[in-house]
Amino acid sequence: MTTTLPAYDEVVARYEPVIGLETHVELGTNTKMFCGCPTDFGGEPNTRVCPVCLGLPGSLPVANSAAIEATIRIGLALNCSIAQWCRFARKNYFYPDMPKNFQISQYDEPLCSDGYLDVEVNGEVVRIGIERVHLEEDTGKTLHVGGATGRIHGATESLVDYNRAGIPLVEIVTKPIPGTGALAPEVARAYVTELRDVLRSLGVSDVRMEEGSLRCDVNTSLNLPGEEWGTRTETKNVNSLRSVERAVRSEMLRQASVLDAGGRITQETRHFHEDSGDTTPGRSKETATDYRYFPEPDLVPIAPDPAWVAELKAALPELPRLHRRRLQQAWCLSDADMQSVLNAGAVELIEQTVAAGATPAAARKWWLGELSRRANETGVELADIGATPKQVAELQDLVDAGKLNDKLARAVLEGVVAGEGSPAEIMSNRGLEVVSDTGALTAAVDEAIAANPDIADKIRSGKVAAAGALVGAVMKTTRGQADAKTVRDLILSRLGA
Amino acid sequence: MSDLTKLSAVEIAGLVASGETSAVEVTQAHLDRIAAVDGRVNAFLHVDTEGALTAAREVDAQRAEGAPLGPLAGVPVAVKDVLTTKGVPTTVGSKILQGWRPPYDSTIVQRLRAAGTVMLGKTNMDEFAMGSSTEYSAYGPTRNPWDTERIPGGSGGGSAAALAAYEAPLAIGSDTGGSIRQPGAVTGTVGAKPTYGGTSRYGLVAFSSSLDTPGPCARTVLDAALLHEAIAGHDPRDSTSIAAPVPDVVAAARLGATGDLTGVRLGIVTEFAGEGAEPGVMAAFNEAVDTLTKLGAEIVEISCPHFKYALPAYYLIAPSECSSNLARFDGVRFGLRVGDDGNRSLEEVMSLTREAGFGPEVKRRIMIGTYALSSGYYDAYYGQAQKVRTLITRDFTAAFERVDALISPTTPFVAFPLGARTADPYQMYLADLFTIPTNLYGGPGISVPCGLAGGLPVGLQVMAPTMADDRMYRVAAALESAVGTLTPPAL
Numbered sequence: 006m007t008t009t010l011p012a013y014d015e016v017v018a019r020y021e022p023v024i025g026l027e028t029h030v031e032l033g034t035n036t037k038m039f040c041g042c043p044t045d046f047g048g049e050p051n052t053r054v055c056p057v058c059l060g061l062p063g064s065l066p067v068a069n070s071a072a073i074e075a076t077i078r079i080g081l082a083l084n085c086s087i088a089q090w091c092r093f094a095r096k097n098y099f100y101p102d103m104p105k106n107f108q109i110s111q112y113d114e115p116l117c118s119d120g121y122l123d124v125e126v127n128g129e130v131v132r133i134g135i136e137r138v139h140l141e142e143d144t145g146k147t148l149h150v151g152g153a154t155g156r157i158h159g160a161t162e163s164l165v166d167y168n169r170a171g172i173p174l175v176e177i178v179t180k181p182i183p184g185t186g187a188l189a190p191e192v193a194r195a196y197v198t199e200l201r202d203v204l205r206s207l208g209v210s211d212v213r214m215e216e217g218s219l220r221c222d223v224n225t226s227l228n229l230p231g232e233e234w235g236t237r238t239e240t241k242n243v244n245s246l247r248s249v250e251r252a253v254r255s256e257m258l259r260q261a262s263v264l265d266a267g268g269r270i271t272q273e274t275r276h277f278h279e280d281s282g283d284t285t286p287g288r289s290k291e292t293a294t295d296y297r298y299f300p301e302p303d304l305v306p307i308a309p310d311p312a313w314v315a316e317l318k319a320a321l322p323e324l325p326r327l328h329r330r331r332l333q334q335a336w337c338l339s340d341a342d343m344q345s346v347l348n349a350g351a352v353e354l355i356e357q358t359v360a361a362g363a364t365p366a367a368a369r370k371w372w373l374g375e376l377s378r379r380a381n382e383t384g385v386e387l388a389d390i391g392a393t394p395k396q397v398a399e400l401q402d403l404v405d406a407g408k409l410n411d412k413l414a415r416a417v418l419e420g421v422v423a424g425e426g427s428p429a430e431i432m433s434n435r436g437l438e439v440v441s442d443t444g445a446l447t448a449a450v451d452e453a454i455a456a457n458p459d460i461a462d463k464i465r466s467g468k469v470a471a472a473g474a475l476v477g478a479v480m481k482t483t484r485g486q487a488d489a490k491t492v493r494d495l496i497l498s499r500l501g502a
Numbered sequence: 503m504s505d506l507t508k509l510s511a512v513e514i515a516g517l518v519a520s521g522e523t524s525a526v527e528v529t530q531a532h533l534d535r536i537a538a539v540d541g542r543v544n545a546f547l548h549v550d551t552e553g554a555l556t557a558a559r560e561v562d563a564q565r566a567e568g569a570p571l572g573p574l575a576g577v578p579v580a581v582k583d584v585l586t587t588k589g590v591p592t593t594v595g596s597k598i599l600q601g602w603r604p605p606y607d608s609t610i611v612q613r614l615r616a617a618g619t620v621m622l623g624k625t626n627m628d629e630f631a632m633g634s635s636t637e638y639s640a641y642g643p644t645r646n647p648w649d650t651e652r653i654p655g656g657s658g659g660g661s662a663a664a665l666a667a668y669e670a671p672l673a674i675g676s677d678t679g680g681s682i683r684q685p686g687a688v689t690g691t692v693g694a695k696p697t698y699g700g701t702s703r704y705g706l707v708a709f710s711s712s713l714d715t716p717g718p719c720a721r722t723v724l725d726a727a728l729l730h731e732a733i734a735g736h737d738p739r740d741s742t743s744i745a746a747p748v749p750d751v752v753a754a755a756r757l758g759a760t761g762d763l764t765g766v767r768l769g770i771v772t773e774f775a776g777e778g779a780e781p782g783v784m785a786a787f788n789e790a791v792d793t794l795t796k797l798g799a800e801i802v803e804i805s806c807p808h809f810k811y812a813l814p815a816y817y818l819i820a821p822s823e824c825s826s827n828l829a830r831f832d833g834v835r836f837g838l839r840v841g842d843d844g845n846r847s848l849e850e851v852m853s854l855t856r857e858a859g860f861g862p863e864v865k866r867r868i869m870i871g872t873y874a875l876s877s878g879y880y881d882a883y884y885g886q887a888q889k890v891r892t893l894i895t896r897d898f899t900a901a902f903e904r905v906d907a908l909i910s911p912t913t914p915f916v917a918f919p920l921g922a923r924t925a926d927p928y929q930m931y932l933a934d935l936f937t938i939p940t941n942l943y944g945g946p947g948i949s950v951p952c953g954l955a956g957g958l959p960v961g962l963q964v965m966a967p968t969m970a971d972d973r974m975y976r977v978a979a980a981l982e983s984a985v986g987t988l989t990p991p992a993l
Contacts, residue, residue, distance in 0.1 A: 063606075
């Protein structure tokens with residue numbers, strides 16, 4: 006189907022989007038949700054398994070208390086109510102990567118419910134309602150071999166790896182988010198970004214979207230102003246923050262073109278394609294499986310002690326948004342400046358550089374200046390540029406001590422990024438230290454004065470500003486390894502000005 | 503020396519401990535007996551000759567070294583094929599698990615090994631423990647040693663028949679709706695269902711998770727208590743296992759054996775009186791009630807108004823849970839796989855496997871359960887059944903405020919002829935009429951022989967409050983001391 010999509014501005018002028026997000030987070034517990042197998046990513050297929058996570062006949066689950074604690078902490082950080090009593094439930098459906106052909110999940114009794122997360126979009130705070138946070142087990146992974154698509158149809162063999170089966174998975178579901186208009190895609194992205202930061206600050210997951218430890222499904226619908234919400238679609242396979250934004254936008258455009266043509270939106274699951282940026286239909290929800298949920302009889306109810314929950318709440322770390330606000334004040338930044346720090350992904354880097362001894366201004370200068378420029382040029386994330394906050398602080402130390410000037414410092418930084426060692430080592434190995442031997446400098450200055458008698462005369466006659474030209478000449482002969490101020494002072498004193 | 507297979511577990515353990523016989527001799531005697539009679543009984547699905555003799559030799563070696571032996575060391579035990587045994591076939595009476603050798607031991611089997619008992623093999627059962635006659639086994643019915651044209655009860659007919667045929671002095675069963683007690687009753691043996699959570703389900707192939715309870719089977723109450731003691735107690739691998747001390751069932755059995763029930767109040771459930779038990783069964787039961795009175799017990803009538811809803815509630819809860827528990831049998835990871843010819847889809851292979859691997863009663867229950875859990879029917883069926891369960895629990899709780907234990911016939915009828923009830927599932931389900939309430943409540947129940955009706959054994963059931971398993975052993979042992987054990991005709 007090749008239809009011309011309408012322009013985004015026209016779509017949001019005519020339709021109101023409602024979005025919703027379901028996020029799955031693999032918890033970073035040492036062991037799986039219901040057995041003692043390790044949870045590390047990777048590993049030879051089917052080596053991190055036991056009778057329980059393979060669902061062998063007779064095996065029984067035992068709930069991982071660390072996973073329950075992590076889920077409660079997530080719920081608390083998202084301002085949820087924590088259930089005083091709740092149960093796991095079985096979600097029944099047949100699929101080969103589900104060892105028991107049911108998933109132990111939660112149904113009508115989630116551990117955490119009814120909370121919110123505040124996110125900022127263009128300086129505005131948007132409050133995203135959280136419907137529920139519940140705990141479940143992950144499935145295995147199926148690899149379809151043979152056939153062109155890598156999908157089940159046309160494959161000659163299906164191989165299943167159960168290493169992932171049983172890893173604790175937290176599902177975080179937002180309430181429907183109406184009223185965001187043209188900003189819907191950005192709100193979706195801001196929410197997932199903020200959620201990721203919250204989860205990272207809690208230390209409950211490594212939240213790597215590319216490794217699948219943070220997975221996101223995006224619900225989108227459109228309606229005409231004043232009318233009921235439209236039929237929603239659920240877009241899966243959204244594997245990066247950028248994709249979250251693109252998926253919402255693409256689905257808004259697609260739905261608008263269907264509605265414009267007088268068509269109806271089918272309630273269905275769609276797959277997002279990273280390369281083309283569009284979505285294609287998956288299984289239709291109208292023929293969705295009846296999951297026959299019922300309380301898991303192999304597990305006892307969870308009844309968290311309210312006093313313990315209160316302790317967990319009191320011990321929560323400062324949440325990212327508040328943390329950022331505090332940093333902004335401490336660093337004396339305007340909203341716009343803070344935004345550029347955020348956009349560069351430099352908050353933590355600057356924070357750590359300051360912790361290593363640099364001033365906020367110096368730390369920000371390096372990370373947002375030279376290092377950001379290099380990151381952009383080479384297309385890597387700032388955090389992966391190769392320079393550590395400690396090294397940047399050390400570099401600034403050398404500048405402050407007068408051992409490096411700005412130009413030399415940049416050269417040293419180049420060495421740091423290239424992995425040549427610490428700034429001090431690079432400075433000495435590459436011979437980049439500021440020339441502070443006044444004997445050598447005096448010779449260079451005298452040489453410059455002799456070569457430029459006119460300028461020297463001007464300076465002698467009181468035109469001190471003319472010294473700049475001589476400083477330049479000295480810097481040239483010392484190949485930049487002199488401190489400009491020292492050179493200037495020397496010139497002035499030699500000329501008695 | 504007398505025939506080792508006719509001895510009680512206590513007697514065998516005593517002879518092994520004193521060195522008058524060896525565990526190997528005892529084991530060989532039972533293996534010989536199995537070889538001689540099991541062709542007619544079909545109690546065993548698998549006899550682990552080598553494993554048994556190895557375990558027996560270990561016990562003898564321990565004794566030779568002077569190591570302390572447990573109270574059941576050297577005693578052979580038969581294990582219902584519902585429990586996983588490492589490296590030893592475990593079929594659950596089903597074709598779908600034919601040839602499966604589990605990579606792990608169930609907790610019960612681990613504890614049996616730790617106690618120095620000798621596992622002879624795995625006993626026959628209704629497929630997935632669904633049935634009351636062992637006729638639904640995929641490997642042919644077990645026959646009742648009292649009359650080989652009759653059923654041995656079910657689902658644990660193999661374990662009960664092995665005891666009655668003197669193929670084993672001890673056996674393990676599992677009781678979801680009466681599968682230990684009803685076979686005990688119709689074979690003239692003792693079968694105890696512990697408090698739910700009192701014995702570990704880890705490694706018990708699940709039928710209905712909220713009801714399944716492994717437990718001891720024996721020919722005497724004291725033997726059952728000793729086996730109970732050996733297998734019971736908290737297991738961290740089973741979340742529903744109770745973290746509390748095991749009631750002292752052995753002391754209770756010894757106390758009961760003195761024949762004194764003075765001060766014990768026993769309740770007869772009014773609602774069971776008109777429930778269509780056979781006259782012969784009621785006659786034997788009433789005689790046993792008189793005996794209990796003579797032993798000093800006070801008998802009162804107790805109304806449990808919701809017991810009449812137990813059977814229908816059970817036949818929603820158990821099938822619902824089984825429909826989910828049995829989903830894993832799909833041919834992907836273990837057991838039977840049918841139709842995987844490279845041309846069929848995964849769904850087709852799963853369907854063909856399940857179609858070929860499950861018998862009709864299992865399919866019936868999966869379908870009932872799938873329906874009962876379906877969206878739109880859940881509240882009317884599964885939800886409603888859970889409410890009934892709560893009401894039945896209240897009936898028990900109220901009753902136990904007035905009496906120490908409840909008594910009833912174990913099952914409404916004596917062993918019926920093979921094939922008599924297979925055509926009508928409801929007639930088969932009635933076998934568990936008196937045993938099911940206990941499962942829904944989660945309390946313990948025991949069946950002890952109380953006499954004969956038409957030459958066939960009748961069992962009396964004692965039901966006690968949860969974690970008061972000792973009480974039922976005391977009453978059962980007292981009755982046994984007056985009635986004696988039953989001896990079947992020679993095979």
